[in-house]
Amino acid sequence: MSDMPDVNNSNQQPYIKTIADKKSLAEKPSSTIPSELSLAFTLAFNSFSVSIEQTISISAITGIYGDSGSGKSTLLRVIAGLEHRANGQLSLNGTALQNSDNKCFIKAEKRQIGLVFQDSRLFPHLTVYENLAYGAKRQKNRQLTIDKVLTLTQLNKLQHQNVTQLSGGEKQRVSIARALLAEPKLLLLDEPFSALDKTTKSQMLTILKAIQQQLKLPMLYVSHSLSELQYIADQLVIVSAGKMSQSAPIHQAIHELNSRGETSPKTSLSLTIVEHLPDYGLTRLSLPTIQSSNQSSNHSSNHSIYSPILEQTSNPRLIGQQLPFIIYARDISISTTKPEHSSIVNHLPATITAIDYSNTNALVTLNTDGQKFYAQISLWSTKRMALTTQATVFIQFKANAVHSYHYTEPTHHA
């Protein structure tokens, strides 16, 4: 039994019936024509100012990450048309939202931009359906019906319930449903799930991602949780002290934060779901196809990675799909020989490409078939093992170190 996987199955996340079909679960952005949001404005408060000059091309969900007080909500308020004091130019897909030079300012309600806040802001004396019907009244020539929006947000069964009787997650789904009914060209979400517990949050994120893929609606999603953004967003911008970075693909953006030492260092990667192993409580994943160095051919990685089981069903929907995963650098260790007799299920050959030393430990960057991995190890180990760049080693990590926000409904055994 010594080589049985050492896995705690408490994180089992079996199958949920989501609105997503097989194709829509893929991480790739499904919109073909990205929305261009052009920002060139300054907004000064007494002791703080936001000054942004950037064009963001939004294909699916662009994450906005930054510390508390860095200006994220102010940015969304300016885009939504709630900050008349902002000075400069804003446009969406070439149409001006604001131009201070000619005193153009399109009112918030005319911008076709939806905004979902952290709190749901619903009419408390109305039912779910009545809240949606109230919002729908203003909309002419609507393509999206209330019924369709109820289905998208999985609210059909709750439609006649008074909104005061709903949980936090259900209320937020009503807020999203109401925003969708207005058929915005862009949806802004300001930490919409920050008040929810982790399981409800992961359910909401999975639903929101599927809605984006079905409606092909571009979204800007603000959060100070990088793992939440890693699951939901295909690209990331960082807001810091009222300034905004260039957007970058999500995994690259997270790896750049590693090298700046701003968060717990982590490997951010997309993995393909190969098979579920219910007898062992594991799902087998593989590194996706990687472009070879001469760029002339692709090859598939033969390396498997095991995570806690993602779905338990006779009709698994995730097989063949890609999902984003995070592995914290503190959870990856390095061995100079192949670990043949370890309970740890994941071990991959890798080449060290960089070693960054701090006062307490070293962050080792490694490469396996073109995929970057990060391992945080003690200074003592780097010295004892005489680790150097270009060295060929093995990385290892437990299945439980492979995290995903993907939500699957718990199985109820009889």
Ligand SMILES: Nc1ncnc2c1ncn2[C@@H]1O[C@H](COP(=O)(O)OP(=O)(O)OP(=O)(O)O)[C@@H](O)[C@H]1O
């Ligand atoms: N109406 C206002 N008047 C004066 N100062 C303001 C106003 N709105 C925001 N600020 C200041 O602007 C700064 C940025 O606020 P903002 O709410 O945009 O930050 P944030 O990044 O969204 O923070 P959090 O993550 O905590 O929500 C803060 O220092 C805040 O005090």
